Amino acid sequence: MDLRKLKTLIDLVSESNISELEITEAEGKVRIVKSEGGQAMPYVQQMQPAPQTMVYAPAPAPVAAAAAAPAAPVETGHVVKSPMVGTFYRSSNPGSKPFVEIGSQVKEGDAVCIIEAMKIMNEIDADRAGTITQILCENGQAIEFGQPLFIIE
Structure with a gap:
């Protein structure tokens, strides 16, 4: 990624309400995080086979949470994934019953x-x-694109 493009992205984050921006391209990955003072700080990681070259600007150190996270349980069956980023709700209204429960039979x-x-x-x-065997999100939970929501067997 060239420096003009990086500077433009930093300015964009600094001037907006966005607190964090991450972009992955063929030549690298850029993560820009806005600090407490409103100044955007980039973290750039170049994609190269070996050795990896990392260029740091004053930004918080990345947390190695992925290495410390426990292994996810192996899911059997078909996974229904989120097609978008948003907030997950199990029912159409707060007082109404959920669309599905564990054990519910669903048709395509x-x-x-x-x-x-x-x-x-x-x-x-x-x-x-099939039959809903697992519900993987809580009502009102923020979810990501592609995040597993349900397991159908």
């Missing part, structure tokens, strides 16, 4: 949850018929 196309993104409620449908 049945609504299984709602993901709120930018004040829009998006119904997420089962992409396979």
